[in-house]
Structures are given as structure tokens and as C-alpha cells.
Amino acid sequence: MAKPTIRFKGYTDDWEQRKLGDVLERRIEQRQQSEEYPRLAFASGQGVIPLSERKTNNREQLTKDEYTKKYLVTELNDIVYNPANVKYGAIDRNKCGRGLISPIYVTFTTNEIPGFIERIVTSHDFQQRALRFEEGTVTKRQSVNPEDLVTLDILVAPKREEQQKIATYFDSLDHLITLHQRKCEETKILKKYMLQKMFPQNGQKVPEIRFKGFTDDWEQRKLGDVFKEYSEKNHTELPALTIIQGGGTVKREDSDRNLMYDKSNLSNYKMVRKDDFIVHLRSFEGGLEKASSDGIISPAYHTFHSDVADSRFYYPYFRSHEFIKHKLVPHVYGIRDGRSIDIDGMKTIEIPYTSTEEQQKIGDYLESIDHHITLHQRKCEELQNIKKFMLQNMFV
Known part of the structure; x- marks a missing residue:
């Protein structure tokens, strides 16, 4: 019985098995570009889009015969695919409208509901079946010919x-x-x-831009005057944390790196309090990280706390291009993989303060x-x- 598990009320008929070629007809008309038929692009994950929105550089725009060349016509709701790129999901419904695409693509029209057929041909299962037709041994040349594609069986709801x-x-x-x-x-x-x-x-x-009521000049203060380094150990009652660059901290037991760690000796781990800053000497390119909760971290890290600063205010600053490239990098020494932050030098960095x-x-x-x-x-x-x-x- 060919019936879906979830269905709109009132529909009980079995779905019908059809060849894709029974519901799609290839569109082969070619034209020169014009106002009525503008150039369009087609890309995996984007579908049919205006040529100007294409993410890659399009050298075709530079050709002298641009306006005499012929391109493949595609209309709104056509099913379009790239024979050489089915593996990466280059098959979709044209939601952009009438226009011209490169003849390397294939475009079909359908008498069924286009949005229904779209969901069948964009499914992982359909694309995997289509890939069995791939021809060519060199990866770049592998393609699924339209003559093969249309022989695939699909199941179609009988009522439009x-x-x-x-x-x-x-x-x-x-x-x-x-x-x-x-x-x-x-x-x-x-x-x-x-x-x-x-x-x-x-x-x-x-x-x-400033909130109402604040008019005083901001100051420049040394980082080490605003944030004080501390190093408390023997807090094994607290959870061990893992640092996620740009994402705070997570409990180590919840991280995918949990198995990499030696769990036997946590007594020399440093305590860190929620919202305090964490610095790894070699993680200067990511800036400073903020603790999402209380816990203990590897002794390789340095921890900083402040009673006169709001860490939510400083966090984006400590991860900004301005801070990392212009303020922190001058305090990085060593070469290549051996580069490391001079922590005492870092404490002398002038930071904005209000x-x-x-x-x-x-x-x-x-x-x-x-x-x-x-x-x-x-x-x-x-x-x-x-x-x-x-x-x-x-x-x-």
C-alpha cells in the first residue's frame, strides 16, 4: 500500500507509481538575453537566482558576444538541475521567474503541482537514487544525464x-x-x-550613540588595573569546564572532547567564576573567552576577575578585530606555531573604561x-x- 503516514483530511487513495519522465517534460528553447529574458544563475543551496546575486565571480559577463549568445529558457516553477552537481543538491524549483540560464543546466516543465514535485526531487532519497546513474571516472566529470534521470520511479498523490x-x-x-x-x-x-x-x-x-544621562568622557585604563588575575586551586567539587572559542564554556562531560582528558588529577585545575575572563596563552587569535558558569579549568589558562567592570560590556570588545589585531598582537612573541601571549604585556594594554x-x-x-x-x-x-x-x- 503506497500511502504516506501523515495526510490531510479527506485523502485516502493510494499514491501512484510513475516514471519521472511521465510528469516532467524537458524545455529546450534557447534565446538571446533581453529585458523580458534576463540572465539568471543556478547554484546548489540557492536555486535559480538573479545573476547579480551569484556568490562566485562570473567571468561569462565579460565575453564580447554576451548579447548574441543563446541561453536556455527557464520559466517560473520549472524544475532545474545541474547534471554535474546532483551530489551537492543542485536540483530545485525555479522560484525566481522567467529568464535564461547556461545550457549546461537542464530545465523541465511539469503538469503536476510544481511545489509537490520539487519536494520529491530535492529529497535525499531521490538524489541518492539519481547518483547511481553517475557517469565518468574523474570526480569533476561525473554527471547524471537527463535521459537517465527521467527513468526513475516516483510516487505521486493522484489528486492535484x-x-x-x-x-x-x-x-x-x-x-x-x-x-x-x-x-x-x-x-x-x-x-x-x-x-x-x-x-x-x-x-x-x-x-x-549613548544612553540618556551619560555625558562624562570615557577613560583609557590598563587592562591589569581593571581585571585582576587570580589562581585558586583545589576546587575539585566544581565541574571541569571546556572552553569553546566564541561560545563561552561547557561542562567537560557534555563536550565531544571529554574522552581526551585525564580525569584523575584535577587538584591543580584553576577555579573560574561565572562571567570571569579566561585567557589561553596560545589562543590570542580568538581573543579572551568568558566563563558561562562556575567551574575549574586547565592550569594552562589564566583567569581574570573585576569588581569594577561588567563582563557583558567587555566581552565583544575583547573579541573584536580592534583589540586582537591592534592591542593584543604586539604582546605576542615566538614564531609560527610557537607563538604565545606575554601575559604581563597583555596587562599593560589600554582599554576603554566608563x-x-x-x-x-x-x-x-x-x-x-x-x-x-x-x-x-x-x-x-x-x-x-x-x-x-x-x-x-x-x-x-
Whole structure:
């Protein structure tokens, strides 16, 4: 019985087995580019896009016969694929619109619901079956010919209404995923912009953007005056932590590196308190890391605490290009793999300093931005998991 596990109400018929060639017809018309038929690009993971959005440099634009050359016509909702790149998912529905693509691609039209057929041909199972037709021994030349592709069997919902409901459902899921991805990117751009504006730039004494009520000049203070190094040992009652560059710390037992460590001797491990800074002498390229919780860390690390600083305020600064490349690198010695931070030199670095009240305000703001970024990332992951589950259960 060919029926999906999850189905819209009112549909009970078995799905029908068809050859892909029964539902797709190859489009072979070629034209010169014009206003009505602009050049388009096609790329794995992006689908059909305007040529200007292509991530790679497109040398074809430089050819003299650009406007006399003929290209392959593709229309909205066509199924397009790259015979040489099926392995990397270069098969998709044209969501961009009418235009011209390189003749190295293949484009099909369908009389079924395009969004329904799209989900079949973009599935991992379909692509794995298609790869069995790969020809050529050199990796770069391996390709899946359209004549072979259309011989593959697929299972199709017999009623167009059911196909349409399935296509609309996945379109709405994709729309939501794109929405959260976009929101996430926008929030990251906002954070980058605000970090530049909320810290004084190029020798200025005050930042461009400031919370109301703060008017005093910012100071420059030595890092070692604001943050004090400490080294407390014999705290084996606390969890051993692993440092994640750019991601704080995690309990070592929860990390994939857990098996690499000797668990027998933790007495010489250093204690670190939540929000204190951690420096590994050889990790200067990643800047300073912040502890996500109380715990103990390898004696290879140095730990810094401050009673007059908000670590949320300093964390993005300590990981900024300005701090790492211009302030920290002059205190790095050695050559190649043997390079290391001169910790005493690092303590002499001048860092921006303002009142703890203003630091906290900025820290609160940056924390709320990070919260929004995490929220959109989490929502994206949830929706992608739902999509994966539904694709497995709404198709046969």
C-alpha cells in the first residue's frame, strides 16, 4: 500500500507509481538575453537566482558576444538541475521567474503541482537514487544525464488538490524558516553596527550613540588595573569546564572532547567564576573567552576577575578585530606555531573604561540583542526539524 503516514483530511487513495519522465517534460528553447529574458544563475543551496546575486565571480559577463549568445529558457516553477552537481543538491524549483540560464543546466516543465514535485526531487532519497546513474571516472566529470534521470520511479498523490495542499504547507514552512534566518542576520548586523557606535572610535573620548544621562568622557585604563588575575586551586567539587572559542564554556562531560582528558588529577585545575575572563596563552587569535558558569579549568589558562567592570560590556570588545589585531598582537612573541601571549604585556594594554552604570546599560542592551539572535536561531532549528520530520512522513 503506497500511502504516506501523515495526510490531510479527506485523502485516502493510494499514491501512484510513475516514471519521472511521465510528469516532467524537458524545455529546450534557447534565446538571446533581453529585458523580458534576463540572465539568471543556478547554484546548489540557492536555486535559480538573479545573476547579480551569484556568490562566485562570473567571468561569462565579460565575453564580447554576451548579447548574441543563446541561453536556455527557464520559466517560473520549472524544475532545474545541474547534471554535474546532483551530489551537492543542485536540483530545485525555479522560484525566481522567467529568464535564461547556461545550457549546461537542464530545465523541465511539469503538469503536476510544481511545489509537490520539487519536494520529491530535492529529497535525499531521490538524489541518492539519481547518483547511481553517475557517469565518468574523474570526480569533476561525473554527471547524471537527463535521459537517465527521467527513468526513475516516483510516487505521486493522484489528486492535484492533495499535491497543492502539501506544496502550500511546505512553502509556508520555508517562508517561516527564511523569515527567521533573515531576522537573525539583520540582528547580527545591528549588533555589529551598535558595537561600533557605542564604543569611542579613533581616539574619540565619547561614543557616537549613548544612553540618556551619560555625558562624562570615557577613560583609557590598563587592562591589569581593571581585571585582576587570580589562581585558586583545589576546587575539585566544581565541574571541569571546556572552553569553546566564541561560545563561552561547557561542562567537560557534555563536550565531544571529554574522552581526551585525564580525569584523575584535577587538584591543580584553576577555579573560574561565572562571567570571569579566561585567557589561553596560545589562543590570542580568538581573543579572551568568558566563563558561562562556575567551574575549574586547565592550569594552562589564566583567569581574570573585576569588581569594577561588567563582563557583558567587555566581552565583544575583547573579541573584536580592534583589540586582537591592534592591542593584543604586539604582546605576542615566538614564531609560527610557537607563538604565545606575554601575559604581563597583555596587562599593560589600554582599554576603554566608563562608569559601571553605563557599562551595565550597554551590557543589558547587548545581552538583549544576543537573546534575539539566539531566539531566531532556535526557531529556525525547530522549524527545520519539523520540516525534516514532515518530509519523511507526508511522502511515500
